Amino acid sequence: MEKLIDRFGRKIDALRISVTDKCNFKCLYCYSDKIVFSNKDDLLTYKEIVYLVKIFSDLGIKKIKITGGEPFLRKDLVFLLHQLSNFSYLEDLSLTTNGYLLYDFISEIKKTRFKRINISLDTLKKEKFKFITGNDSFDKVIKSIEKSVSEGLKIKINVVLLRGINDDEVFDFIKFGEFYKIIVRFIELMPSSHQRKKLWENYFISTDEIIEKIKKEIGTIKYIEKENVFSPNTTYFKINGYKGIYGIISPLSKPFCSLCNRLRLTSDGVLFSCLSSLKGLDLKTMMRKNKKNKYAIKEKIRNFVFKEKPRKHCFTNKEIHFSMCKIGG
Numbered sequence: 626m627e628k629l630i631d632r633f634g635r636k637i638d639a640l641r642i643s644v645t646d647k648c649n650f651k652c653l654y655c656y657s658d659k660i661v662f663s664n665k666d667d668l669l670t671y672k673e674i675v676y677l678v679k680i681f682s683d684l685g686i687k688k689i690k691i692t693g694g695e696p697f698l699r700k701d702l703v704f705l706l707h708q709l710s711n712f713s714y715l716e717d718l719s720l721t722t723n724g725y726l727l728y729d730f731i732s733e734i735k736k737t738r739f740k741r742i743n744i745s746l747d748t749l750k751k752e753k754f755k756f757i758t759g760n761d762s763f764d765k766v767i768k769s770i771e772k773s774v775s776e777g778l779k780i781k782i783n784v785v786l787l788r789g790i791n792d793d794e795v796f797d798f799i800k801f802g803e804f805y806k807i808i809v810r811f812i813e814l815m816p817s818s819h820q821r822k823k824l825w826e827n828y829f830i831s832t833d834e835i836i837e838k839i840k841k842e843i844g845t846i847k848y849i850e851k852e853n854v855f856s857p858n859t860t861y862f863k864i865n866g867y868k869g870i871y872g873i874i875s876p877l878s879k880p881f882c883s884l885c886n887r888l889r890l891t892s893d894g895v896l897f898s899c900l901s902s903l904k905g906l907d908l909k910t911m912m913r914k915n916k917k918n919k920y921a922i923k924e925k926i927r928n929f930v931f932k933e934k935p936r937k938h939c940f941t942n943k944e945i946h947f948s949m950c951k952i953g954g
Contacts, residue, residue: 628685629927631898631934639688639717639887640681642674643952644699646892650723651759652747654785654814654828667893669909671705677890677908678709680923686888688717691739694892697726703733710738719743721783723758724766731769731776741779744770748791749801757790770805780807781872785814788830795835796843802869810859810872811835815900831878839864857884882937888930889952896926897952898934906933 629637646662648655669677678689689709696702709718719741727744734742746766748754754763773780782802786792795811802809813832816825839846845865858881859872875881889897894909906929911922 627683629930632931633883633934633936635883635885635934636685637886637888637930637934638685639690640678640686641690641692641887641889642678643692643694643890643892644668644674644696644702644705645694647698648693648695648723649698649725649760650695653757653759654787654824656759663893669890669892669894671701671708673894673909673912674705675708676912677922678712678715680919680926681888682712682714684923684926687715688887689715689719690743691720693721695723695725696720697722697730703730703737706734706737706739717741721745724769725760725762727769728765728772731772731778734778735776740777741781742773743781743783744773745783745785746770747785747787749794749797753791757787770807774805774807780805782807782809783812784809785812786830786832786835787814787828790828792830792835795838799839799843799864799867799869799871802871803867806869808861808870808872810874812874813877815876829877832873832875833878836873843867857881857886876938880937882935885934888934891952896929898930899938900952901938902933902935904933 631637645668646660650656678686691702691706691709693699699705706718706720709715715738718738720739721743722745724744724746727742734740744766747757751761751763754766755761770780770782782798784791784798798809798811811832814825814829836846843864843866846862847865848860848862849870858876859874860879861870861872863870885899889900890908891897891905894912895905895907897905906925908922908926911925915921
């Protein structure tokens, strides 16, 4: 099997695939009325996604994450999960969701190899949940988490930290992770194109501040070595007196670009090498014009990754072009 290497010597073996840019939440740090969503014909078909996954696997991609938008808004998503589960050479299959629609799909997901699920949950308070997401479905998301855990799925909770909104719930989330025996990860807010500069300045809180709060009010923390199941973007730790594992993702205060091993494929078929990249590779057009030329597509991908994957991202508190639901959360 080939290896996909960028010009800085990083081995690229992970691909995030967005199946839709639509979402049923309107999170205050993600959604914007200015976003223009893709038409159905603009989306990659499941057959095209499977075809591209075969190409990427030939290039050494071993980890696939299905994402969105909200992936369960895409009709017959479980069909795609079954198709990708047949690829024995893919070592790690996972998906992300806001949990709203997850409950009804859990029994089918169990029949696939997508046993790891990341669920976004930014608050444990119902009224605050509605404020953040624009959706009054807190109880539904919690039921999805509870059923997933009871059915043996491996759940991670992703919490985007927002100063003055949910940073007072860190300890509640620690207890939440302990109770359900699931990993909770705290994530720094990233600026994106639709956000006013003021919004980012008001809400951003560094994970260092959170760590200091934990040390001061709860107890000693111990960082743990990354294992294969752990993502290179996450620093994991344990807290004295707690059995759970917790994580910190610090793209701004402590960038992890030197360890970046991932690519992103948008729902309309454009490959990006970094969240902050302005240049993408239009695989959909290339594939639909000359689908049988697998070798040519592989060479385009290889050259694109080598030349275009940056040494580091360019996130600042200035305007950034991407929208998370468009590029894949």
